[in-house]
Amino acid sequence: MRRTGLPALLLAAALVASACSGGGSGQDGDVVLTLWTRAATESLSKAYAEAYNATHSTKVEVTAYPNEEYPAKLASAAGARALPDLFAADVVFAPQYASQGLWTDITDRFEGLEHREHLAPSHVRAGTWEDRNYALPHTVDLSVLLYNKDLYRKAGLDPEKPPTTLREYADxxxxxHALGGDVRGTYFGGNCGGCVEFTFWPSVWASGGDVLDDEGERATLDSPEMAEVFEVYRSLYEEGVAAPASKDEAGPTWLGALRTGKVGIGPAASVWLGEIAESGADVGLAPIPGLDGGESTFVGGDALGIGATSEHVDQAWDFLAWTTTEQAQVGVVAKGKNVPTRTDLAANEHAAADPRLVTANSLVAKGRTPYARNFNASFNDPQSPWLTALRGALFGPDPAKALAEGSTAITASLGQG
Incomplete structure (x- = not known):
């Protein structure tokens, strides 16, 4: 039975609004749609809105909130029956919000999108609850390998041949690292649950393993693939190949470490490519490989849906559908050097000049987004059982025990969602 965090009257009102909507003409010039987003997505959300507002009578007004305050802001608005017309959310929250009825059911409208099969599949899955669609991809962020080509050359490595296996990455x-001095072979966020899931899990997936069952109700951290992936990184740290600061890296200084030009290769966010290149480094980009081959990525970013209490469902859908068009995905997203949410637009005119961007964009179709209702408390929260497990697996005396106990604790946490 569908669980919900909204009062029955609120859900009923949302269903009535959805049933009475007539197809998304978006022609009411008096309507100003409210769109909420977290700060991490503010710039692209505003770029979407600016482009849409320039050609439509209905207008979209974007309000951003600090990342750490945003979930509480949405919960408060839901309780007060005052959700915005549209709101974006970290895609890992999408199953939770969809199951709670915070977004309007858009299944029938979604089925009418001609290009629906080209939308980031893992994001579409995240915004689906009990076979009903509630949200579409809004922004996409990917995990990749970024490497310093200058250091590759100094080490006698071919800068045009990045590693194709995790073991080769370690090599x-x-x-x-053997270059000596203040050069380190790699760097990772060893004290950050979100950082490690974003960059380690793709190697597990590419190796044929998994982290959760299909329904997001049971953790599988104690798989052979997970153990071997952690062993690779644990060894690199113990050998001093991974910078010592990796152990305490909680996220804020991760990009800065890669920008110094003193780190050879590391898993990172694709959006960092431009920022590192601006420092003058010759940066290469490659997919994150599995232990012995294959490739995958963590498809992060934000999902966008229509607030369950919106009185302007037609107009909100018109904007939501427009964000998936080629006009928006190429003219707004790709033009801003961001990753399109459509797999058929990976090699667009703006990415074509930089093969690295085409490589990153093409990973959307191959990557995954974890699906679980209670994901944040189980994995991203600083007090999560995942952080305890990963710290034990990377730096503790018994990695196998840490992963096994982590699986049990995370499974229990997932059941509380």
Whole structure:
């Protein structure tokens, strides 16, 4: 039975509004739609709105809130029956919000999108609850390998041949570390649950393993693939190949470490490519590989849906559908050097000049987004059982025990959602 966090009257009102909507003409010039987003997505959300407002009588007004305050802001608005017309959310929250009825059911409208099969599949899955669609991809962020080509050359490595296995990645890191001085082979966020899931899990997936069952109700951290992936990173840290600061990296200084030009290769966010290149480094980009081959990525970013209490469902859908068009995905998203949410637009005119961007964009179709209702408390929260497990697996005396106990604790946490 569908669980919900909204009062029955609120859900009823949302269903009535949805049933009475007539197809998304978006022609009421008096309507100003409210769109909420977290700060991390503010710039692209506003770029969407600016482009849409320039050609439509209905207008979209974007309000952003600090990332850490945003979930509470949405919960408060839901309780007061005052959700915005549209709101975006970190895609890992999408199953929770969909199951709670915070977004309007858009299943029938979604089925009418000609290009629906080209939308980031893992994001579409995240915004689905009990076979009903509630949200569409809004922004996409991907995990990739970024490597310093200058250090590759100094280490005698071919800068045009990045690693195609995780074991080869470790070998490249060791060879670069052997340059000595203040150069380190690699770097990772060892005290950050979100950082490790974003960058380690793709290697597990590419190796044929998984982290959760299909319904997001049971953790599988104690798989052979997970153990071997952690062993690779644990060894790199113990050998000093991974910078010592990796152990305490909680996220804020991760990009800065890669920008110094003293780190050879590391898993990172694709959006950092431009920022690192601006420092003058010759940066390469490659997919995150599995232990012995394959490739995957964590498809992060935000999902966008229509607030369950919106009185302007037609107009809100018109904007939501427009964001998936080629006009928006190429003219707004790709033009701003962001990753399109459509897999058929990976090699667009703005990405074509930079093969690295085409490589990153093409990973959307191959990557995954974890699906679980109680994801934040189980994995991203600083007090989560995942952080305890990963710290034990990377730096503790018994990695196998840490992962096994982590699986049990996370499974229990997931059941509380």
């Amino acid at each position: 490249h890191a060791r060879r670069i």
